[in-house]
Amino acid sequence: xxxxxxxxxxxxxxxxxxxxxxxxxxxxxxxxxxxxxxxxxxxxxxxxxxxxxxxxxxxxxxxxxxxxxxxxxxxxxxxxxxxxxxxxxxxxxxxxxxxxxxxxxxxxxxxxxxxxxxxxxxxxxxxxxxxxxxxxxxxxxxxxxxxxxxxxxxxxxxxxxxxxxxxxxxxxxxxxxxxxxxxxxxxxxxxxxxxxxxxxxxxxxxxxxxxxxxxxxxxxxxxxxxxxxxxxxxxxxxxxxxxxxxxxxxxxxxxxxxxxxxxxxxxxxxxxxxxxxxxxxxxxxxxxxxxxxxxxxxxxxxxxxxxxxxxxxxxxxxxx
Numbered sequence: 001x002x003x004x005x006x007x008x009x010x011x012x013x014x015x016x017x018x019x020x021x022x023x024x025x026x027x028x029x030x031x032x033x034x035x036x037x038x039x040x041x042x043x044x045x046x047x048x049x050x051x052x053x054x055x056x057x058x059x060x061x062x063x064x065x066x067x068x069x070x071x072x073x074x075x076x077x078x079x080x081x082x083x084x085x086x087x088x089x090x091x092x093x094x095x096x097x098x099x100x101x102x103x104x105x106x107x108x109x110x111x112x113x114x115x116x117x118x119x120x121x122x123x124x125x126x127x128x129x130x131x132x133x134x135x136x137x138x139x140x141x142x143x144x145x146x147x148x149x150x151x152x153x154x155x156x157x158x159x160x161x162x163x164x165x166x167x168x169x170x171x172x173x174x175x176x177x178x179x180x181x182x183x184x185x186x187x188x189x190x191x192x193x194x195x196x197x198x199x200x201x202x203x204x205x206x207x208x209x210x211x212x213x214x215x216x217x218x219x220x221x222x223x224x225x226x227x228x229x230x231x232x233x234x235x236x237x238x239x240x241x242x243x244x245x246x247x248x249x250x251x252x253x254x255x256x257x258x259x260x261x262x263x264x265x266x267x268x269x270x271x272x273x274x275x276x277x278x279x280x281x282x283x284x285x286x287x288x289x290x291x292x293x294x295x296x297x298x299x300x301x302x303x304x305x306x307x308x309x310x311x312x313x314x315x316x317x318x319x320x
Contacts, residue, residue, distance in 0.1 A: 028117055029184070029238060033265070034124050034273035035307055037078060045080040045303075047276065080278050080303040084119065086112055087297030089288070109283070112298065116281050122240040123304055125184070127273050128261050128314050130306045134248055139310050142170035147247070147254045148317040152192050157254040157318040159189045161196065161230065167262050167313045168231040174310035180266035183233035186258040188319050190237050193230075233262060247316055254316045262313035272312035275304040 037047065058067060088108055095101040136143035143166070150160035164183065171181065185193075228235055242259040264270040281300035288295050306312065 028114075028121055028240070029236070032268070033121070033263070033271065034127075034275045034304065035268040035271045036276070037274050038276045038278070045278075047078040048076070076305065076307060078274060078276060078303055078305045080276065080301055082123065082303065083299070083301050084116075084281075085297060085299045086115055086281075087295060088112065089291075089293045089295040091291075091293040095294075109296070112283075112296075116298065116300070118240065120302070121238075122242075123302075124273055124275065125238070125240055125259070125261060126242045127304050127306055128259050128312060129242055129244075131309065131312065131314060136249055137309065137314075139170070140173040142166075142173045144170050144174075144309065144312060145249065145314045146316070147249050147252050148315055150192065152195070155318050155320045157252070157257070157316070158192050159185070159260065159315055159317045161193075163315050164231045164233060167315065168233070170313060171232075171262070171264070171311075176264050176311050177266040177270060178232060180264055180270065181233045181262070182236055182265050183230070183260065183262045184236050184238040184241060185260045186241055186317065186319065187237055187239070188258070189260055189317055190235070193235070243319075244316070249316075254318055256319050257316045258319050260315045260317060262315065264308075264311035270308065270311050272306055272308050273304060274307035275302060277302045 040047065060066070090101055090105060094104070131137045131145050135145065137145040146163065146166065148157045148159040148163050150156075150158040150163070152158040167183075168181075172178075238261075241261060244254075244257045244259065246253055246255045247257055248254075263272050277300065279299065279301040281298035283296060283298050286295045286297070
């Protein structure tokens, strides 16, 4: 029963919601996109990984000495380069409202974990720019870094099917396995590719192309699911792809660019990226008596590098 003395607290309790509302969560890839070499890492901050080159067979002439050649070795360095931290606190005053602080603590721990995952995915994709900037990065004569050749809405340097076709040729010439090829694209690229879908009824027939069922509803990229395969690449939307103010390759300049990344995910050995988590982000709690608050933090150290340039491709496109 409401009275003048209790109506305000009761109305407040009626209106108060214990559900914490956060911002929309990024579409994180949620799958391993780098080869984790943490278990192989020695002491110190550097790991040298040895790669062996291909061998060739030569003609032999009877009664002549066999020709010997050395082993073709190449070493890749994986260094610990980054030290990150994240932390938050809750004051005693905030904890006085038990329902509020408990919900806030739980939700904030989730957000802190997502922040670490988001940062790690962004850092992993950024490794693609260990390619030589401003260069086609040709392997076996085929470019593994190119600028989109399409024009959409008056804006040039957009992605076309032909750009994906050229990347397929580059991967084929580099002997990249046909299975497990993925093309991570910006949402603007998926928007342009959706324009390729023709949903009009064939003029000479009365049967609708049912293969478009689903794509018309969801587009080529249905969040993190593969809706279509173009020239052997599964298309996936990613919101953590690297951005560049501009880059020039072969006399063509793209501005406000995003790096759409083609890669092989056939196995951990075929992934273009590798990394090590030297210190994992375990949550720690500290009671700060002086400031009358509880503090929660995570600190972690890691390093990323390219382990295979031949299984990495980049198509730069304009985002305007």
